[in-house]
Amino acid sequence: MSAFFGDIAPIQYEGPDSDNPLAFRHYNPDEVVMGKRMEDHLRFAVCYWHNFAWEGGDPFGGRTFDRPWFGGTMEDARLKADVAFDMFRILGAPYYCFHDVDMRPEGDSFAQSTRNLEAMVDLFAQKQAETGRKLLWGTANMFSDRRWMSGAATNPDPHVFAYAAATVKTCMDATLKLGGENYVLWGGREGYETLLNTDLSQELDHMGRFLNMVVEYKHKIGFEGMILIEPKPQEPSKHQYDYDVATVYGFLKRYGLEDEVRVNIEQGHAILAGHSFEHEIALANALGIFGSIDMNRNDYQSGWDTDQFPNNVPEVALAYYEILRGGGFTTGGTNFDAKLRRQSLDPEDLLIAHIGGMDVCARGLKAAAAMLEDGKLEDARRARYAGWDGEQGLLDTSLDAIFERVVSEGIDPQPRSGRQEALENIVNRYV
Amino acid sequence: MSAFFGDIAPIQYEGPDSDNPLAFRHYNPDEVVMGKRMEDHLRFAVCYWHNFAWEGGDPFGGRTFDRPWFGGTMEDARLKADVAFDMFRILGAPYYCFHDVDMRPEGDSFAQSTRNLEAMVDLFAQKQAETGRKLLWGTANMFSDRRWMSGAATNPDPHVFAYAAATVKTCMDATLKLGGENYVLWGGREGYETLLNTDLSQELDHMGRFLNMVVEYKHKIGFEGMILIEPKPQEPSKHQYDYDVATVYGFLKRYGLEDEVRVNIEQGHAILAGHSFEHEIALANALGIFGSIDMNRNDYQSGWDTDQFPNNVPEVALAYYEILRGGGFTTGGTNFDAKLRRQSLDPEDLLIAHIGGMDVCARGLKAAAAMLEDGKLEDARRARYAGWDGEQGLLDTSLDAIFERVVSEGIDPQPRSGRQEALENIVNRYV
């Protein structure tokens, strides 16, 4: 155990009336919701990057956090790992997620970086064994270093494509070794800053081929986790190819990958794309590609990726409602891709932020389950479409045949109330 | 000839120095650009709805325009047609576009509305023959009447689905009879206002089946034009299924229609979806589904569909640049889906707005052609990707093989300038 968090004991569930800032008021891992333990529903993961690698910078200012492991040596990396696993333990989060560059120092060469990674993977494996923590997913950071400035798989320079392929190979190996349940690709710079210097068609083809190689390699090494793409519409790029769930679906269909790859949906990215979080989840379910979620919240008015901790129960409840309607997580889970505000300097802030987020998710899950069990929303939805029960034939005929029927029967449909406010009131009984 | 426009003579090209507000300064139909007449490049169409059916209302106010044909009788419809063909003639626009409800009064029944439509189609056919004007595309308005309030093909009521199918049948018949070169579907209310009452999966399937019926009917009647979908992300609905080009592509792939249906891209809709107009065109070209454009402009800061006349030459030039790079229009064209500001009350305003728009498009086209002929932009683009010429093998191998190569060769790619500002300066030589 490191000294970073002092003597803070593991966070306990104390119930809604507790005013202990270091207690759960709603997240009670063993509580059963719809026949499953809450922990098994939510499958919380803590992310390595925002908590341990991010220094508090923003576009107008540099590091605000003062962490003892910011030095960049292997020793720093090990201290960071100690603190991280301390935090996983204190929070009782069963999973974590990482990028290669979060956990290992950059080496002088690709080979050296790989060796650093392998050494850290060994350490992580040992810590997992000691603590019972698990890896929800691994991924490669192919956007921070200047070599990626013009993209990774979509870079105009084939050597960058190669470097990206080699990097993903090492990260998939690491994920396999750590028993990760998924492998995620976020195309941070797969997109463009200006169309003027971009060959859209060629870049899309390269990205399609790259992803096929990822799937081929997964099978080759026997990785049984799911491959996930994380959509985002823009930032850092002006346009990112994995814009949203619908765009990723079209991409997967184009390159024959719709049965192999699913999506990791982030609340903030959904909002930046002009969608609600629940829309993206519902659409992924409808298209058969729902995988996992990055839980956070985005300021609706800020226009950039704010990655705040979730704090709005009604919104979170609607997200879990769509997840539960779709059958819940299989390999996926709830990863907090959320970061402290850069003014929240204290170690305790890291814990408090996650405690708040976990409680909000627990409330959201319980509200979603209660709405499903109540059944009023689903009854109303089914009733609205009930007319189709006797009219499936309309889907199996032709425009002119339908035309004849409309004329001969004098069909003149009359609108019925959509009852949106009544349904919203039902939701508000539970959130 | 009607009296509406008084004695205004057909608009002539007078060159850039003219200060006659009723003359073209840049649009010169017979001028040859890249080996083709400007008129044949641009294929201008005037829309029936904004010019002749819209009354000047907005969400906070009603009719501002005072047009003699606003009465709603067949006589009004014929007067409207007289004025419309007058305007086509004065402007020298070769094409027009229509919805059924723009051209015919609503009847007491579907059958009566259809008879009204047929009568007007006969009149339009006669006017086309007399004036040489042509139909770029026809479409059905399935969003204004209250029967469509919850969607057309995606309505929870199967009778509305039937009414929609019958309506499209009549509009496709009308389009065929008038020699239309395309048939467009804009799903104004194919989407949802709230997910709470929506069965996303069922609605998408119905929409897929509906579109397949459209394609089947097209072949049955021998319509040789193109079927086009017009993407829009939202408004009037909270979410519209045909969100943007990428979304429509995924939809077409899902329902096996990618070889039968293309897109009609609107500048304003592109912007509402978070894209530049040229992005949407370039993407449609990359995906093989580019069809036609609705030319207008959207206030970037208004958040709703402003449908203004284009007036920014640099933006329009980039749009035509992508169109020309893709080979130019085939069945498509430049339809002005643009409306007067509601304070622009005078008949002359209708002409002036189109003259301005046509001149802006002509400037944009000429600039685009000059940039292509100059070749500097395409040279720079090719040079940026030139490294791939000898590295196609990277696309035909595996992650681990590439990994071996990166390690053994010590590949360490160095970034090169993307030269965005230099390329923007080249564009500014022409716009």
Added chain:
Amino acid sequence: MSAFFGDIAPIQYEGPDSDNPLAFRHYNPDEVVMGKRMEDHLRFAVCYWHNFAWEGGDPFGGRTFDRPWFGGTMEDARLKADVAFDMFRILGAPYYCFHDVDMRPEGDSFAQSTRNLEAMVDLFAQKQAETGRKLLWGTANMFSDRRWMSGAATNPDPHVFAYAAATVKTCMDATLKLGGENYVLWGGREGYETLLNTDLSQELDHMGRFLNMVVEYKHKIGFEGMILIEPKPQEPSKHQYDYDVATVYGFLKRYGLEDEVRVNIEQGHAILAGHSFEHEIALANALGIFGSIDMNRNDYQSGWDTDQFPNNVPEVALAYYEILRGGGFTTGGTNFDAKLRRQSLDPEDLLIAHIGGMDVCARGLKAAAAMLEDGKLEDARRARYAGWDGEQGLLDTSLDAIFERVVSEGIDPQPRSGRQEALENIVNRYV
């Protein structure tokens, strides 16, 4: 009593566990919160326009509602009033608000319209006396008729300015007669569509003079209510002069009105201006111009004024928190400037929407009161600024004197955690 709502009885408080859609679960008028009855805190008002005058149209479709009073005669107006007061009674809302054009038919002349208004005011006065309902505020609709298309007080045509002045006079008279507690001005078209035809300076001066005349007339007739301006940044205009609270404050200062006029803040308008609702309230309190609120919600992603019923308790709680911190309403109240979705066709939907909204506000108020009474948030805020207690002298000196002190004392301030997540968690204990 009209037949419109059938035999629905007045809505009763049944407590949180009720699943009766026609009962309050949280709004309990006589319940005491922070020493005051809930009804006296919230001061709910039902608006006349959205509920009784709006027909369900949007930019892409016309009337969806089917109301028996949509005919436009005085008889229709009286039926509408019967239904309205029925609804006020059923909901138990103590207040209502109106525009002139909501309550009276347009006449053939200004004089006739005024007589229609006066007749309806007499009827309303009688209904108020019979039912105990009161007028929170009156206002003039100076944006719907085409005469206002280019503004009212800021119209380039002085006759429109005159018409506006005369109209406001009649509406202030009506408000006085009905015992209104405020008079509101929303400058729906006080702004511009294009700067190119606008004399910004002259229009601002006219608007300033107009508002001074309003204040002068208020004193002349002995109206003791408050004059309120309702900020909105845009829509219907491209730019509206009363953009937000800060802009209105500057305007009031410029024209010497900061002690005479306050603001009526709408949630949706705040959001369209890029602000949170609580920001606008807090700022108005800081500037001494807080008056009243228009409660609704705006879809953050729609970009236009959606005027939905509030349904997010955490957001509403933060708004009431700022209202309570500022001392609560004096002449102001909570007016539901919210409308049904246009697919919500049934009379019952009108009630259900308001019941939901009133419950959400009640929850928000109770949460806000609990947070204030708990005191943790205010304690933390005070503690954050506590350093100033001994340093007020810094505000009463000069840059060079401070410079000397910084150098001589070697002042080197160290950042302290802003604890945002901890504070958000505290809020989440109550919402």
Added chain:
Amino acid sequence: MSAFFGDIAPIQYEGPDSDNPLAFRHYNPDEVVMGKRMEDHLRFAVCYWHNFAWEGGDPFGGRTFDRPWFGGTMEDARLKADVAFDMFRILGAPYYCFHDVDMRPEGDSFAQSTRNLEAMVDLFAQKQAETGRKLLWGTANMFSDRRWMSGAATNPDPHVFAYAAATVKTCMDATLKLGGENYVLWGGREGYETLLNTDLSQELDHMGRFLNMVVEYKHKIGFEGMILIEPKPQEPSKHQYDYDVATVYGFLKRYGLEDEVRVNIEQGHAILAGHSFEHEIALANALGIFGSIDMNRNDYQSGWDTDQFPNNVPEVALAYYEILRGGGFTTGGTNFDAKLRRQSLDPEDLLIAHIGGMDVCARGLKAAAAMLEDGKLEDARRARYAGWDGEQGLLDTSLDAIFERVVSEGIDPQPRSGRQEALENIVNRYV
């Protein structure tokens, strides 16, 4: 001369037909426009921060630029200054602008940082004398260092307020010594991240007092330049107090500073606040507080401050049109607060970006001047308001007197066309 730019000679005007990327095609300093040299109209300044201090980072990646002066020593600072003055000379820009931290290394203490600044100011003064370059304005960076994370003048810690006051004192001294024509305050972190920990009222008062101290110190030291505030609505903060021109005006009025302080308006900040650039300029002129501009462009769809070089002539022309209508710059000028895209790595890119920007401004200025000289726009504007010539009495009476007149004269104003499209077409003759 440094070696950074190699042997690039000063940029010359070669006229519109030149295809030399290192020549001006439109900016011709000595060309006379409306009776004044173009250089004297535009008063171009090159900024120190983006060009010489920014390393190419964004929220998802670090340094991309490779500059020999990035080390942080005084020697680096001097090399940077050599390159900067080289660039000013090559571009022929008469002015530059700086923050303290751009030009000097951070010291171990405030006193040391001040000495570093003074040393660099001496060097800059010498370089100004040698090269004839001048300082348009100086400013203090009070947002990058972690000490400013919670604000400068509005910090809850009085020692930060003191540090800010001392810092501004040194920067005003530096600006005076270098003959700066203005001193600018941009409140990068004057605002809040969350209202929950913010005392809005106290922070505004502190900011008001701080600005008064700035004005007092200006007079004390005999600085004859203008004090300017630069509005920005958000980023890095969630909300910034100097939101836009209208907000700053209200602030100045509140603290009695409207005759002492003006605004430096940035295109990108205007857009982030929901305004066009020309709106902010026109409003500042109407309110009497126009000072200077930061020229750049913001991607309308990116939602954050993109600080790109201007490249849209029609937009730039409308900005200069409002500047010329207001009489042109006095102490202000055109500062390029624009930065290379982070992929534009080469020294030449710095020059090319500025050449493009300067040419775009020159075209904008010439177009604006031509529109003013043509007079059609101003004639139309005057004609639109001409009715007021005989109706000034309406502004000098009362609501009830006007009411009597409307009734007795039967005033019934009829709308007239606003002719927006016709005016836009006139603009398009010149851009």
